Amino acid sequence: MSDTTRPLAGQIAVVTGAGRGIGAAIARKLARLGATSVLSGRTRGGLESTAAAIAQEGGQSDIVECDVTDLSSVNLLAKHVDSRFARVDILVNNAGIGGAGGPLHQLAPEIWDQILNTNLRGVYYCIRSFAPLIIRTGGGHIVNISSIAGKNALPNGAAYSASKWGLNGLSYSVAEELRAHKIRVSVVCPGSVHTEFSPHPGKDPERMLQPDDVAHAVQMLVTQAPQSFASEVVLRPTLKP
Ligand SMILES: NC(=O)c1ccc[n+]([C@@H]2O[C@H](COP(=O)([O-])OP(=O)(O)OC[C@H]3O[C@@H](n4cnc5c(N)ncnc54)[C@H](OP(=O)(O)O)[C@@H]3O)[C@@H](O)[C@H]2O)c1
Numbered sequence: 001m002s003d004t005t006r007p008l009a010g011q012i013a014v015v016t017g018a019g020r021g022i023g024a025a026i027a028r029k030l031a032r033l034g035a036t037s038v039l040s041g042r043t044r045g046g047l048e049s050t051a052a053a054i055a056q057e058g059g060q061s062d063i064v065e066c067d068v069t070d071l072s073s074v075n076l077l078a079k080h081v082d083s084r085f086a087r088v089d090i091l092v093n094n095a096g097i098g099g100a101g102g103p104l105h106q107l108a109p110e111i112w113d114q115i116l117n118t119n120l121r122g123v124y125y126c127i128r129s130f131a132p133l134i135i136r137t138g139g140g141h142i143v144n145i146s147s148i149a150g151k152n153a154l155p156n157g158a159a160y161s162a163s164k165w166g167l168n169g170l171s172y173s174v175a176e177e178l179r180a181h182k183i184r185v186s187v188v189c190p191g192s193v194h195t196e197f198s199p200h201p202g203k204d205p206e207r208m209l210q211p212d213d214v215a216h217a218v219q220m221l222v223t224q225a226p227q228s229f230a231s232e233v234v235l236r237p238t239l240k241p
Contacts, residue, residue, distance in 0.1 A: 006034030007223050011140075012085045014038040014077070016068055016126060017095030019046020021195035022145060024053070025211035026092050026218050031059030033219065035090065040066040040077055068095045068122030069114075078129035088133040089140040090222055093123040096145065096163075098198040104158040112159050119163035120170065127174060131183070139182025141222045144171045145214065148191045148234065164189075168232075175231055186221050190214050190235040203241035 003009055013030040017023035018039035024046070027037040031054040039047045039061055047063045054061045062084065066077040081088055099115045100107070123144055134140040149157060150164030168187055175185035192200050194208040217233045224230060 003034065008089070009034035011035040011089035012038060012081065012087050013090035013092065013222075014040065014081060014088060014126075014130065015092045015094055016040050016066070016122070018050050019043050020050075021197060022190075022193060022211045022214045023092070023094040024050045025215040026094060026145075027061065028054055028057065028059070029212070029215035029219055030090065030092075030222070031061055032057055033223070036060040036062060036085070038062045038064060038077075038081055038085075040064050041095065042067050068093075068125060069117040071125050071128075074122075074125040074129045078133060081130075082133055087137040088130055089137055090143070091126060091130045091134065091141070092143045092145065092218060093126050094145040095122055099157065099160050101156045103156060107159055115159045116163050116166075119160070120166045123167060123170060131178065134183050135178075135181045140184075142174070142178070142183060142185040143218050143221055144185070144187045146171070146187045146189045148189050148236070150187075150189055151234065172231070179229075182226075184221070184224075184229045184231070186229075186231050186233070188214060188217050188221075188233045188235060190217075191237055192241060200241070205241075207237055207239045207241040209235060209237050 013035040015023050015027040018027040019041040027039050031037045039050050041047050051061045064077050064080050067073045096119045146167045147164045149161045150168045154161035171187035192208050194205045
């Protein structure tokens with residue numbers, strides 16, 4: 001009989017940007033549900049903290065340093081996961097950066113590149129490397145962590161907004177490409193979340209979304225019945241912060 005408290009037992013979940021914030025909360029949640037969480041990010045120390053928290057909760061994890069802007073680094077991550085586990089059930093593309101605030105016409109091209117290369121190209125790289133493994137596994141989930149800034153105007157954050165609008169379009173399109181392989185590609189668009197990501201001046205942290213709220217949305221997506229496909233979650237705080 002299957003263990004209803006650990007519906008993801010035996011599954012492998014890769015989470016980018018798992019060393020802190022929303023990614024750490026998602027990796028912990030998936031491990032609590034029984035998956036082995038593969039924690040990736042550029043900073044080993046953060047990944048080790050998440051791994052320690054997962055171990056304390058009785059879960060399983062693995063650590064692989066990876067920069068999502070570097071195709072060879074992403075390929076190495078996929079190769080490691082393939083040789084160690086020979087399957088991938090869940091890929092959460094969470095790694096992302098904000099950017100210096102200000103009007104687009106004053107934005108340095110290098111900052112534009114950093115934002116787009118992390119938030120959009122990085123997701124393309126991860127899907128490029130992992131989709132074949134998920135297809136071989138027989139299906140699974142790809143969850144892209146976008147933002148409400150991918151649905152609304154964000155004055156003084158145009159590059160970030162463009163990266164997330166792009167990510168939404170990528171997600172809807174790839175969802176159609178991979179449906180026939182039993183891979184559900186969904187996108188989560190949270191409003192402001194209380195993390196180290198960027199200052200949220202004037203917002204009450206108590207009213208803001210918490211990282212675990214995003215993890216809860218991911219849990220909902222990856223524990224759906226096989227015939228059900230929630231393709232998008234827009235997550236807002238109940239009270240305006
Ligand atoms: N916080 C919010 O208000 C909010 C709202 C909506 C959506 N989001 C989205 O949620 C996601 C996570 O945000 P967060 O608030 O948890 O931010 P965070 O606390 O700053 O964490 C970002 C994570 O991404 C990793 N990362 C950054 N660049 C990377 C790269 N090139 N390669 C691999 N990993 C990289 C970071 O680790 P290393 O630096 O160690 O690599 C870190 O673990 C982002 O995509 C963000 O756009 C955030």
